[in-house]
Amino acid sequence: MLELKNLLNRKTVKNFLSEKINPEILENAIRVAWHAPTSLNSKPVILLDVSKHKNETWISHQVAVQTAPHLFLFAVSPEAGEINARKFLAKRTGETSVNVTIQKIVANRMEWARQQVYLTAAYFATTLEAAGVSGCFIAGFNKSEATEKLNLPESYQAELIFAAGFANPENDGSTETNFVREFNDFYFPNF
Numbered sequence: 001m002l003e004l005k006n007l008l009n010r011k012t013v014k015n016f017l018s019e020k021i022n023p024e025i026l027e028n029a030i031r032v033a034w035h036a037p038t039s040l041n042s043k044p045v046i047l048l049d050v051s052k053h054k055n056e057t058w059i060s061h062q063v064a065v066q067t068a069p070h071l072f073l074f075a076v077s078p079e080a081g082e083i084n085a086r087k088f089l090a091k092r093t094g095e096t097s098v099n100v101t102i103q104k105i106v107a108n109r110m111e112w113a114r115q116q117v118y119l120t121a122a123y124f125a126t127t128l129e130a131a132g133v134s135g136c137f138i139a140g141f142n143k144s145e146a147t148e149k150l151n152l153p154e155s156y157q158a159e160l161i162f163a164a165g166f167a168n169p170e171n172d173g174s175t176e177t178n179f180v181r182e183f184n185d186f187y188f189p190n191f
């Protein structure tokens, strides 16, 4: 069951029980991520279950990885994004093909593609967290080594990891002082 209170109390967890995520919950989160909005319908992101690679040098130094039963990798291809965006633009204008390069629309193609990773990952993690699953985003890993060792599909690059599972109630590995900013300093009504 998806519960808003799970999100209102969400925190990053770095110590997990060995219990696996229920396949139905996981499938829902994957499908939500698949449906996540992307700029120009570019869909440049793929999601890979890389749980069996947790002991590899590109990721094993991360604390959360040591106990997490699941490891998900978001990889991105600016090239695939551009191809999809062109198709989207062609459909919108009724043309058979669009010649405009994406660089004429977006300042930096990799940065543009990366934004889609973060949004897709947020949809994925939020769905899991609403269902009571915890996790830790990990950007601190050797992305080029991961890309090479995992032999990712052509033109895709490793970008972001989400280590997921159920929080160990004895010690969830979270940071005590996780609220460094008051709500009033975050939200400005009637600005």
Ligand SMILES: Cc1cc2nc3c(=O)[nH]c(=O)nc-3n(C[C@H](O)[C@H](O)[C@H](O)COP(=O)(O)O)c2cc1C
Binding pocket: 010, 011, 012, 013, 014, 062, 063, 064, 136, 137, 138, 139, 140, 141, 174, 175, 178
């Ligand atoms: C984009 C992103 C990258 C992160 N990378 C790492 C990481 O490499 N290693 C790690 O232990 N935690 C990582 N974190 C987790 C943060 O340290 C954590 O979210 C932060 O301490 C705030 O805690 P909270 O999520 O409980 O509010 C990352 C979080 C985000 C959003």
